[in-house]
Amino acid sequence: MTGTSSVFRKKFPGLDEEIFQYVEGVLENLGDFSDGQELHDAIGGLLMESVGADKDTEIRKLCEDLMSCSTNGVTSDSASSVGSKMLLTSPIQLAQMAEDQERQEEVKSVWIQQRDDSMKVDQKKLEKAEAKLREKREKRGNEQSYQPPAIVNTMATATQEISRKDRALDAKGGNNTKDIRIENFDVAFGDRVLIQNSTITLAFGRRYALIGRNGLGKTTLLRMIAAGVLRIPSHISVLHVEQEVTADDTSALESVLQCDTVRHALLQEEKALQQRIAGGDSDQALSERLAAVYAELQAIEADKAPAKASVILCGLGFTREMQQQATKKFSGGWRMRIALARALFTQPDLLLLDEPTNMLDLKAIIWLEGYLLTWPTTLLLVSHDRHFLDSVPTDVLHLHSRAIQSYRGNYENFLNTRTERQKNQQREYDSQMQFRAHVQEFIDKFRYNAKRASLVQSKIKMLEKLPELQPVEKESVVVFSFPDVDKLSPPILQLDEVSFRYSKDGPPIFQDVNLTTTMTSRTCIVGDNGAGKTTLLKILLGELSPTKGQRFCNRQLRIGYFSQHHVDQLDLRLSAVSLLQERFPGKPVEEYRRQLGRFGVSGDLALQQLASLSGGQKSRVAFAAMAAASPSFLILDEPTNHLDIETIEALGEAIKLYKGGVVLVSHDERLIRQVCTELWLCGNGTVRSIEGGFDSYRHLVQAEIAAVA
Incomplete structure (x- = not known):
């Protein structure tokens, strides 16, 4: 251990051994540094990582003192302390120093040294010291510790066109229609365009199924509508069933009832008024307000709400006992069912359901099919259940090739209609291609015939005016393939x-x-x-x-x-x-x-x-x-x-x-x-x-x- 490095050991007794060895190696070549700042640049960062950034002043002073001693020809081996007055233990032989340095190929002059940066750092010791620091940072949760690749959180974006008339009506509150029309909108996820220049119309009271391949943007579209990124008339209430209800002490039945905010607020007010009256408050206004609250509760049929909520929960698989249990006692799947029950109970103007059958058994699916068949408002759902899609929707919205096409009827009708559309589209495309080829053949044949120049020009203009039809773009076929297996003898x-x-x-x-x-x-x-x-x-x-x-x-x-x-x-x-x-x-x-x-x-x-x-x-x-x-x-x-x-x-x-x-x-x-x-x-x-x-x-x-x- 050299005297210079021992100063750091005495000053910072808790210094890691790997870092100390690295510092010791650097100090062996102290003459390569011109001043204390350069020495601090070489070792200060590692030292602060090990002993704390608050020690920077002390580290910097030590570096300055060491360089001061070095420039005066004193080593720490012969010093009793750093920074105090030091005496040489032997004379310095300049001639011998010059002779030694001339033997080094890298040095061309005794007095003008060519600095060798590779001598300043022992790479192996540096890597070892840095590895030790990484380990320490990970243990204490340092922000600079290594982190695995972050999850890319690309945000979905949307744009749409809104007419001035609709904007003005919405601003004045004069738009009373419950129909929804989202015109000329685009939806993108990062740099990828999911839906482009599409328009959808949702007529009030109809049930729409949004279908399409995985990854095309169906769930993203529902989220854009629910979040208001795709704008619809502000007076239309929207509810998107996506997140499970909060796990707390509220019972499943009460959780459903609380989503009727009007009824819940009236009941809370009724309770508060009764407490004040029972407490001796004889203000006539309280009695009048209580009577008005009773009238409002009767008007909205508040007394029938618990029975309605119970029927919905029962249909989704909740027994009478389960309906009285706290939501925190249910698993995530059951809390999703409560969220679905809340949506069905609330009856918003537009209900958005994303894969509602995922959390349900067959009994609940059959009940939900029957319940949604009598749904009074607008419904937009995404589902993969073929039987469910044949039973519930009145219309199908097909997302394909970044566009949305509308079809009347259920999924079975959609398949038949789409097949006919594709046949007609391909037939028209093939017919036009044949016609174009026939006309082009005439043009090529008589292009340089002066007598028919005008006719050729008219044919060329006619081709330019023809609409550009597209062939049917067929969806790629999805194929699953499980590996081959060896035969095994029973019992399996x-x-x-x-x-x-x-x-x-x-x-x-x-x-x-x-x-x-x-x-x-x-x-x-x-x-x-x-x-x-x-x-x-x-x-x-x-x-x-x-x-x-x-x-x-x-x-x-x-x-x-x-x-x-x-x-x-x-x-x-x-x-x-x-x-x-x-x-x-x-x-x-x-x-x-x-x-x-x-x-x-x-x-x-x-x-x-x-x-x-x-x-x-x-x-x-x-x-x-x-x-x-x-x-x-x-x-x-x-x-x-x-x-x-x-x-x-x-x-x-x-x-x-x-x-x-x-x-x-x-x-x-x-x-x-x-x-x-x-x-x-x-x-x-x-x-x-x-x-x-x-x-x-x-x-x-x-x-x-x-x-x-």
């Missing part, structure tokens, strides 16, 4: 007399369950929410152990599990390619891209940050990650959430072609009918097979709804 996956409960004193979830699966199984588990479907899947997976009975599994079985919360567990800071690289390292990038391409994630989409993808696109990435492990058996829990209709069709086809076994939980009627050959009904403490397929199950559910009503 089996439950034998299995019972389960979460605690010894708790109620049984199910008892004496006997289930057998094979490599050709296509089994769907159905039942009400809370009946134990996900619990049954976790027992099949081996994540939960049966309370009673046995689970048998083939030793070579590899299970691929897709959870309904799988998308929420993705690291949104990564791209799809980076996600696969992290989970399955050591493969070439082309292999990761090939795997993603098997699930429709290709091109730039595979390189985008996951946070910028739509819910359906994230689901495709999750499927690709699950399939990358080459599972021989699939267990899928609500796999259709967030997927568009075309992607659900692709998933169904992939399941049918898959050579391994499949067990899934789903409420998507079309997917169940498409792939499943066996239904297990979970409920009432047991799991049983249903004869007659999905039709029998639907009739059973409809009978239960009718019995409750």
